[in-house]
Amino acid sequence: MLGDPASPDGATGGGPDGCPVLFVSSNGAGMGHLTRLMAMARRRGDLVRPLFASMSQAVPVVGDEGFSWEYIPSRGDLGIGPRRWNVLLERRMTALLARERPQALIFDGTFPYDGVLDAAATVGGIRLIWSRRGMWRPALGSRQLRRSDRFDLIVEPGELAGSADRGATATRADALRVGPVTLLDADEQSTREEAAAVLGVDPDRPTALLTLGAGNINDISSDLGLLVSRLLDVPDLQVVLTRPMIADDLARFGDRVRGVSVYPVSRYFRAVDLAVAASGYNAFHELVQFGVPTAFVPNTSTAMDDQEGRARWAEEAGVGLCLPQVTPPQVDRVVSALADPVRRADLAAACRDHARPNGAGQAMAAVEALLGPAAVEGSRR
Amino acid sequence: MNLRAVLEKVLPESLRGKAGPALGRTMDRLAVPPPGLRAGRGAGARSWTWPAVVVLQPGAPDAAAVAGTVAVLQELAGRLEIRPVLVLDTPHFAPVRRAGLAADHVLDPGEWARRHPDVPYAEHLRERLGQLRRDYATAQLVTLPPQGAGALDPEELAAMLAPTPRRAVHRVWQRLMGRFEGAIDRSTSGA
Numbered sequence: 001m002l003g004d005p006a007s008p009d010g011a012t013g014g015g016p017d018g019c020p021v022l023f024v025s026s027n028g029a030g031m032g033h034l035t036r037l038m039a040m041a042r043r044r045g046d047l048v049r050p051l052f053a054s055m056s057q058a059v060p061v062v063g064d065e066g067f068s069w070e071y072i073p074s075r076g077d078l079g080i081g082p083r084r085w086n087v088l089l090e091r092r093m094t095a096l097l098a099r100e101r102p103q104a105l106i107f108d109g110t111f112p113y114d115g116v117l118d119a120a121a122t123v124g125g126i127r128l129i130w131s132r133r134g135m136w137r138p139a140l141g142s143r144q145l146r147r148s149d150r151f152d153l154i155v156e157p158g159e160l161a162g163s164a165d166r167g168a169t170a171t172r173a174d175a176l177r178v179g180p181v182t183l184l185d186a187d188e189q190s191t192r193e194e195a196a197a198v199l200g201v202d203p204d205r206p207t208a209l210l211t212l213g214a215g216n217i218n219d220i221s222s223d224l225g226l227l228v229s230r231l232l233d234v235p236d237l238q239v240v241l242t243r244p245m246i247a248d249d250l251a252r253f254g255d256r257v258r259g260v261s262v263y264p265v266s267r268y269f270r271a272v273d274l275a276v277a278a279s280g281y282n283a284f285h286e287l288v289q290f291g292v293p294t295a296f297v298p299n300t301s302t303a304m305d306d307q308e309g310r311a312r313w314a315e316e317a318g319v320g321l322c323l324p325q326v327t328p329p330q331v332d333r334v335v336s337a338l339a340d341p342v343r344r345a346d347l348a349a350a351c352r353d354h355a356r357p358n359g360a361g362q363a364m365a366a367v368e369a370l371l372g373p374a375a376v377e378g379s380r381r
Numbered sequence: 382m383n384l385r386a387v388l389e390k391v392l393p394e395s396l397r398g399k400a401g402p403a404l405g406r407t408m409d410r411l412a413v414p415p416p417g418l419r420a421g422r423g424a425g426a427r428s429w430t431w432p433a434v435v436v437l438q439p440g441a442p443d444a445a446a447v448a449g450t451v452a453v454l455q456e457l458a459g460r461l462e463i464r465p466v467l468v469l470d471t472p473h474f475a476p477v478r479r480a481g482l483a484a485d486h487v488l489d490p491g492e493w494a495r496r497h498p499d500v501p502y503a504e505h506l507r508e509r510l511g512q513l514r515r516d517y518a519t520a521q522l523v524t525l526p527p528q529g530a531g532a533l534d535p536e537e538l539a540a541m542l543a544p545t546p547r548r549a550v551h552r553v554w555q556r557l558m559g560r561f562e563g564a565i566d567r568s569t570s571g572a
Contacts, residue, residue: 059472060474068492070486071484072486077478078419079417079483080417080418081566083404084408087406087409088415088516091512091516114402
């Protein structure tokens with residue numbers, strides 16, 4: 001259970017009489033869409049009752065938070081064509097919206113699907129909000145941006161690397177820009193000792209976190225192998241992998257390497273002294289906001305997310321290192337930098353300088369302001 | 382010149398924008414199973430127009446129970462030439478995805494009661510299963526025990542999953558329509 005910043009007693013869900021708000025996420029390379037929506041839902045007001053509908057098969061994690069969820073298969077999960085999938089999606093969403101009668105639908109994804117928008121129009125009376133992360137790959141996305149006017153509110157989760165954003169949303173003025181959205185605030189992190197216990201490491205020795213995300217980063221097995229072997233050259237360093245490896249692979253590195261499957265891993269960053277991570281929105285902002293010295297490995301196979309731009313910015317701004325290719329010389333460069341305690345302290349200090357308040361609460365407050373007290377009260381009758 | 386290029390030349394943009402969704406709706410109304418629907422790893426292009434079967438495994442206690450079902454369904458999919466869609470009311474989707482099968486979801490009775498205490502779960506389930514049959518263009522729905530396919534006699538299960546015999550003309554029609562829609566999907570883009 002994550003715990004709930006919106007209610008000190010840990011109660012979640014807003015109560016059966018709360019104003020239902022439907023959080024809808026597409027299925028991306030990782031869990032970014034779902035995690036941003038969870039970050040918002042956790043910071044809702046007392047009268048909001050969050051429901052989740054996600055195309056990510058990881059959606060049951062929201063159940064750990066006490067939120068209701070439904071899984072809607074993505075087109076990729078079913079393997080079917082776009083036209084037919086949108087027909088299925090529209091029918092499914094129409095039934096869901098008619099059944100749950102949400103006052104608002106918050107969509108997080110880079111492409112607002114016809115099936116979602118048309119279903120909302122059919123059912124009617126639903127405020128539409130687009131949680132639209134920036135940092136799109138240059139020259140992409142004009143088609144989906146034409147759908148912007150179908151939304152009552154567009155919220156743009158803050159981007160620390162915003163000055164390097166060359167994407168189609170960078171120059172638009174149609175979104176409310178909030179701070180970077182992360183699931184946890186710093187005061188929700190475990191102590192170093194507690195975190196070390198969960199990660200299975202010794203808190204008195206340095207620990208590296210290796211998290212290359214869910215995407216396809218080149219040949220992930222060989223990349224991981226190279227990174228782990230170089231990290232193990234650092235005396236006394238323990239390595240924690242978030243990506244499951246087959247047991248034989250893990251065993252060949254010995255007892256200094258641990259595989260973990262925890263969510264959210266950011267809760268345990270206080271036991272992490274350095275990291276090598278994909279530069280997706282979530283991992284990037286969690287690591288920088290929480291001051292973890294990191295080498296960022298951009299996932300170049302994402303459809304829209306300019307992870308290269310984000311990783312390059314990190315190195316230019318001094319908050320991290322960029323590892324564009326996982327080659328022996330490049331890996332040696334970043335590992336030797338991260339192994340140096342003085343360099344790590346410099347990176348952590350730069351992270352602290354660039355950190356901004358969590359924007360999730362601000363985004364949720366904007367949604368609730370859009371709904372207004374009448375809608376919230378009306379749904380209770 | 383591929384089909385997309387032809388369409389772009391022949392149809393004005395406004396019409397093209399409507400043609401795609403209209404095609405999807407037409408095929409849905411004709412009850413043609415969605416082309417491309419996954420049939421498990423290794424099924425290959427041959428499975429493109431196989432009929433779909435909705436398989437419901439309510440109350441699966443853990444991922445192992447789902448993995449057991451998945452193993453049986455993978456074997457039967459190739460043997461019976463069907464595309465099973467495994468429908469769960471529990472969060473154990475990972476084994477289904479790993480096997481390259483399609484998964485879908487229904488609310489479990491407890492969740493339904495929390496959301497809609499005044500409406501019987503059976504009513505919701507009936508409606509939802511009807512929607513699933515329509516979505517995957519199949520009249521066949523097989524319900525497994527919580528422990529999954531491993532708890533059933535393999536041959537009895539195979540008999541339940543075997544596609545309903547259809548007239549040859551019907552099979553040919555479905556196959557042709559599936560191939561037509563699949564060809565359109567491959568040569569055009571859209572979300």
